[in-house]
Amino acid sequence: MSERVILHCDLNSFFASVECLDLPHLKDVPMAVAGSSEDRHGIILAKNEAAKKFGVKTAETIWQAKLKCPDLVTVPPHYGKYKYYSEEINKIYYNYTDLVEPFSIDESWLDVTGSQKLFGTGYEIAKKISDEIKEKTHLTVSIGVSFNKIFAKLGSDYKKPDAITVISKENYKRILxxxxxxxxxxxxxxxxxxxxxxxxxxxxxxxxxxxxxxxxxxxxxxxxxxxxxNGLDTSPVVCEREKEKSIGNGHTFKRNLLGEEDVKKALTIICDTVSTRLRKKGFKCRTVCVTIKNPDLKKFSRRKKTAYFTNTERDLFETSFEIVKENWNFDEPIRMITVTAGDFEGDTPTEQVSFFDNVKTQDKKLESFDSSIDEIRRRFGNGAVSFASQLEGDLLTKYEEKEDED
The missing domain is CATH 1.10.150.20 (5' to 3' exonuclease, C-terminal subdomain)
Incomplete structure (x- = not known):
């Protein structure tokens, strides 16, 4: 069996670079994309190379950034433009492999193991992708090439901007x-x-x-x-190209979540939204994925199978909380959580029936309960039924914040 070849592609200063396409006069002056000063959005979402030289960092507040760089120019984010360029660049990735796993709007893993017969070595494929992105979008990308996802990610972080770094079994100790x-x-x-x-x-x-x-x-x-x-990670690149293969929802919170009770409240709110969307589309899922972003914008992602196909809030909450409890230190603050449901009924192998009839009975009761809530909300509006944790009002911001990790 041939050794895997994984790429991690990370667009350089993505939000800022996209803004500079329309505002080229800002390319060589210190500039940053920043959210509003309301809620928790008065932070630096991305910065260009000129701003980086002053020590401006993603996720710090605007006032902190301007202490370092008084002449810093800030522009508001335009998520529609970022989505457009992200989709165009993903089309380029799919020219080289159908195994593409987005990690965020500006990062993706690609498994190009089977593509080498057509396009050359991992490095050569990375160079082709980099050149094509530059030619078609005028944006740049840093790419890590390695034998697993973790080292590929470390490779893309190793040298920026517009760089390719190969992390092999022969050199990873020296480099990493x-x-x-x-x-x-x-x-x-x-x-x-x-x-x-x-x-x-x-x-x-x-x-x-x-x-x-x-x-x-x-x-x-x-x-x-x-x-x-130790380079022992063997997790696969999970292709997410087909539409309607997953349904998710995420929130950036007004304050950092800290401790088990905060996480429970947040997951209750998010899982309610995801389960409602599943039922609206007539889907049941078999896999739940939780992605966490800490205040430094580092991401953590894990997935877990449910006991059976489900679309209830309770099942999604319990599975999500199990993921967090098994993999996260509750003493560490959380800035954002996303819950994504996938592996829908009909898209996966036949469901194995549980031997425990009471579990299935309870699931039917939960489905009936959730469906009743759906009907109340349909008739009287989404605010007609809310979980108690939602009423506290100290968690949710007005809109979901998205950040460019460069």
Missing amino acids: FPLPASDMLFVGRATLSQLEKVGIRTIGDIANSQKSTLVKLLGKSGETLYIYA
């Missing part, structure tokens, strides 16, 4: 092991603090630690970090 532990995916501030307490400061330190030590220190996420740092 000296990097700070915070560069590893899903190492947030709380995790980093725990690692530093036992003298773990680099990715190499993580890789060379005993797995049992990391598990004792961090629980299940310690084992995950050990696997990632």
